[in-house]
Amino acid sequence: MSEFDHGLVLGKFYPPHAGHHHLVRTAAARCRRLTVLVCASAVESIPLADRVAWMREEHPEVGIEVVGAVDDIPVDVTDPAVWDAHMAIFRAAVPDLVDAVFTSEPYGEELGRRFGATPVTVDVARTTYPVSGTAVRRDPVGCWPYLAAPVRAGLTRRVVVVGAESTGTTTMAEALAEHYRARGGAWAATRWVPEYGRAYSEEKYAELLAVRPEATFDEVTWTSPDFGVIAEHQLADENAAARAGSPVLFCDTDPLATTIWHERYMGTPNPQVESIAARARHHLWLLTDDAGVPFEDDGLRDGEHLRTWMTTRFHEELTRRALPHVLLTGPHEDRLRTAVSAVDALLTPGWQFAAPLPERGRPDVP
Template sequence: MYKNSMVIGKFYPPHAGHAHLIAAAAAQSENVSVLVQGNRFESVTVADRTRWLSVEFADTPGVQVIAMRNDCPEDYHSEEIWKAQNELMRLALKSSGVTSIDAVFSSEEYGVQLAEAFGAEHVLVDLSRTTYPIGGTLCREDLGVAWPYIIGPARQELATRIIVVGAESTGTTTLARALSEHYRPRFPRLVDVSEYGREYTYEKFDALRAERADAVLDEMVWTEQDFGRIGARQNQMENDAADVCPLVIADTDSLATTLWERFYIGEHSYGSYHAAEQLPHRDLYLITDHEGVDFEDDGWREGEHRRAEMTEWFKETLTEKGHSWILVTGDHHRRMQTAVEIIDLILAQRSGFTSPPWATRTVLDGAEA
């Protein structure tokens, strides 16, 4: 067992190969310092990468993840640049209470030179990347392909989340399904995140009918606990979808659940508010306009006369919470055109990993990846 080991990397973004390297170091060391290096030219902050790795290894004894700002150029053939880089690492370690290193774990050939600079042993782990055939370049260039390899905490925050909300019978489900079909050829693992509240309504009514066969819908009594379960389940469905695909299109969410709770029970009910406080990050809300859309009574709806009020609630709430939202109006074609135009731009922005000019590419099995 080594007493103090070090792992360095950009972790841009952190993936299964990185996790394997850190786990290998942890298995052979009392303490492992993971230096997360990030520079001003990269579009994912070093703080985010550090947090994701900290969550991933929260239950692994001895692992300490350290954020390290590093705007120094890279040049493996320059002794001066090596010294500048090493000093940044030494001070990052020193600031976290680490003054000596016994081993440097890496999957790179430069690990030998780095270990020598710290008077440590070099431990090479899976140089050929056969255990996990993944590199940072592939992750940055094609998130869809690389998604299963990116660590779980990073997937949750890197996923682009589009939430469709609106009053009853305003085309929310129609739009959400159409968007999913539009993007599924590009993202084959895209999951339909349906409105759990509707499913729960069916289950609740079936339970009432089991007690009394002649029961009618108006006799159902809604409680805070009902909306608490709906909100929590809606969050879980959304996060499960983000775990398997970098694009999430959801037909409502737990924040919308708080408004439906207000609609059915009143201002005094807060059963779903805890779930809404656990809301994952949002990229965009699409509010379906009630104007120009005929109300279709499918036997489960009761809010035709309150559609305008409910639409206003969505606008007010999303504005107060500081979320980005667009009112999608017009016919279905126009709504899709509006939605797709902005979603395409968001996807391009969210998947655009910028790098400085000296950044090197990971090469796997003789091919760039």
């Protein structure tokens, strides 16, 4: 039998980290059911919906409910009127009777009293997981081991390598991943995501060869739905890699590039692929120029005559959409140096989290 009927854990979870998850699991083990209340302010740079989704994914157990609320009231644990304002938000979000409040904060006693519940403190000194929300916002890379998979996926800087056929996108994505893995630490897990469209092309060509062994790749028939499948699978592969990787991820193409490939094969835009591209979150595009790169026909390429057109289309679309991009030219070594410089420029400023609302009356803000 559980010690408590209904427990409560609340916080900003800005962003969630291992200490938060330890608190939730400790509370869940002592309660028949547990509510986790995510409180976010409009000034913060991680949306409430993302934080709620991350916590739900990390705590899918039966008996744990994660809910969210907007709380734009600055914290002052010494002011009863401020407490009253916060409690109105908390009770609106969690109207059911609460008989235990679990915190890792010095204000836990007062929070429990105001809920008419037993206050339970868990690892206030942060000895089990020496991490805090402030520390994560200050140095996400240094705190990377304390971030769960969905949070990593949400924070990872995603760099896309795009280009026409046989312009070295795969070579560049692999080289960049290897370069950043060599930096060690959190970077040692750096990954790159292969182009799913190539695997899909191999499958379609194999199906054709099974019927007509003499067929060539340019006889493969494409339909608009094919490109939706490719884009969706590409994004899923990317998200899976981001969950297990380092603070940077390299992608050999993306759904936006798939919109150009659809145009190349079908001659028109594809609203389905556009909608998939709109869901993606990328931070930098590296465009591999076709100039000076010999075309290598590996049996799955048929567009040598279209390479310059595709390079131009990629550049036009990236420019039209005001997306940060860099053109890679020259031999591979020069391209890699240019790419590393651009990626470093992306990573050096850090994540630039917006400061939370002012908090008074607390010696330490986790």
